[in-house]
Amino acid sequence: MKMQQDLDKLKKKNKIFIKTFGCQMNEYDSNRIYDSVKKIGYEKTEKYEEANCYLLNTCHIRDKAKEKVYHEIGRVKKIFRSKKKPLVIIAGCVAQAENQEMLKREPYIDLVIGPQAYHKINDTILNYTKKKKKIEDTEFDAVSKFKYLSKIKNEAGKVSSFLTIQEGCDKFCHFCVVPFTRGPEYSRPFNQILDEAKYLADNGASELILLGQNVNAYDNQGYRLSDLILNIEKLSEIKRVRYITSHPKDMTEDLIEVYKTSKKLMPLVHLPVQSGSNKILKSMNRKHTIEEYLNTFNKLKEINAKIEFSSDFIIGYPGEEDQDFKDTLNLIERVKFINSYSFVFSPRPGTVAENLKLIEKKTSIERLEKIQSILFENQIRMNKSLEGKVINVLVENLTVNKSKAFGRSEYMTSVIFNGKKNDIGKIVQVRIKDSNRNTLFGEVITNLDQKVA
Numbered sequence: 001m002k003m004q005q006d007l008d009k010l011k012k013k014n015k016i017f018i019k020t021f022g023c024q025m026n027e028y029d030s031n032r033i034y035d036s037v038k039k040i041g042y043e044k045t046e047k048y049e050e051a052n053c054y055l056l057n058t059c060h061i062r063d064k065a066k067e068k069v070y071h072e073i074g075r076v077k078k079i080f081r082s083k084k085k086p087l088v089i090i091a092g093c094v095a096q097a098e099n100q101e102m103l104k105r106e107p108y109i110d111l112v113i114g115p116q117a118y119h120k121i122n123d124t125i126l127n128y129t130k131k132k133k134k135i136e137d138t139e140f141d142a143v144s145k146f147k148y149l150s151k152i153k154n155e156a157g158k159v160s161s162f163l164t165i166q167e168g169c170d171k172f173c174h175f176c177v178v179p180f181t182r183g184p185e186y187s188r189p190f191n192q193i194l195d196e197a198k199y200l201a202d203n204g205a206s207e208l209i210l211l212g213q214n215v216n217a218y219d220n221q222g223y224r225l226s227d228l229i230l231n232i233e234k235l236s237e238i239k240r241v242r243y244i245t246s247h248p249k250d251m252t253e254d255l256i257e258v259y260k261t262s263k264k265l266m267p268l269v270h271l272p273v274q275s276g277s278n279k280i281l282k283s284m285n286r287k288h289t290i291e292e293y294l295n296t297f298n299k300l301k302e303i304n305a306k307i308e309f310s311s312d313f314i315i316g317y318p319g320e321e322d323q324d325f326k327d328t329l330n331l332i333e334r335v336k337f338i339n340s341y342s343f344v345f346s347p348r349p350g351t352v353a354e355n356l357k358l359i360e361k362k363t364s365i366e367r368l369e370k371i372q373s374i375l376f377e378n379q380i381r382m383n384k385s386l387e388g389k390v391i392n393v394l395v396e397n398l399t400v401n402k403s404k405a406f407g408r409s410e411y412m413t414s415v416i417f418n419g420k421k422n423d424i425g426k427i428v429q430v431r432i433k434d435s436n437r438n439t440l441f442g443e444v445i446t447n448l449d450q451k452v453a
């Protein structure tokens, strides 16, 4: 009894703070790291200054990713200047790309763990605590990672929960570091995913967002993403299903067909096209043409005219001429993307495009501003068109001051309205009164626990 009390006391002393950068897969991983280190007595804290373990889950996708990490370490050093140094762990995609180098360059870092070595995080921390030996572990072992994580409960407990189903990428787009930081494509076993989905549903999830760097490349013993969607939506607690991020080449017929039969799949397809020019797509090694992309678009629109598309765009890719940029603008005009992301091309170490001749920075910036103003206009127009209409909203939480409720439309737009605490997790009907680019504002009409497209 006494020993258990001592252990409990000891456990309470350990607090971990995780700062997460990058994509939703990093967010999922950070939550799973919390679930894992709980087993060795680490409690999650939102207050970084009280942590004795500080973990940075990093992203390597653009710009000075590496420098941002060292800058952040500098900040941590300052915060803890007059306190005991926390255990400092670098995880995520910069950890994978930089590995040993990080320990050499910054002695304040204690452990470096790549995204596919998280199954070893507890042992690595315990080992460090005992022997103070700095370790770098960047082995690609997705099988063990998910085997391990599947044995630990996913305690996300959120109305809208992420669920990683696939990891890594074999496509090697010429601009992208992901195949190097996340390793080869791996699809988690079908039943392992269904078990996690069921657990999340039993513990408060009403929406599941299936994640993967190439989520629609999911293939496990013949089971595809379409099979997962149709099986997950059988869970009565789950009211909405989404998936990100897809590659246009993997929009297979079975996935398109699911939009005919599924009752819970949301009508927003995030399908990054990057550029509207076939010449640029080819030089990016995207493995599809604009005509093929539009073919998918047309098929989905025919199935349900309410389906909308969003995308990522890379502006100023080497070789992008005025005509290529015009092709991108024409594609935007045709598809009318909503909620898209656009970035200026950033040369990444180790990629084919790293050494290509850059176009003038001024031109890239001008093009980015132009494309963003058009994409923002689309967003504003889409939101304005909903004013006066009644839409379905999945209620996620109350607003910070608790005076209103916060939820999301079927197109993922934030909605603020006069909801109540007991609406959380339900779908309610909201009449939209006002809007801006990112948010809809309205008044609740009634509860509705089913999808109306």
Ligand code: SAM
Residues within 6 Å of the ligand: 023, 061, 062, 175, 176, 177, 178, 213, 214, 245, 246, 247, 272, 273, 274, 312, 313, 314, 343, 344, 345, 346, 347, 348
């Ligand atoms: N797998 C997804 C796909 O094929 O579209 C993309 C995943 S990537 C993590 C997210 C986005 O980052 C990409 O869609 C792309 O627009 C952007 N991105 C990737 N590398 C980039 C680079 N070198 N410069 C600028 N943006 C980049």
Ligand code: SF4
Residues within 6 Å of the ligand: 169, 170, 171, 172, 173, 176, 177, 178, 179, 213, 214, 247
């Ligand atoms: Fe990167 Fe291309 Fe793979 Fe997407 S498909 S993760 S952009 S290499």
Ligand code: F3S
Residues within 6 Å of the ligand: 021, 022, 023, 024, 025, 026, 058, 059, 060, 061, 092, 093, 177, 178, 181, 182, 213
């Ligand atoms: Fe960034 Fe790695 Fe995601 S590079 S976007 S955190 S896969």
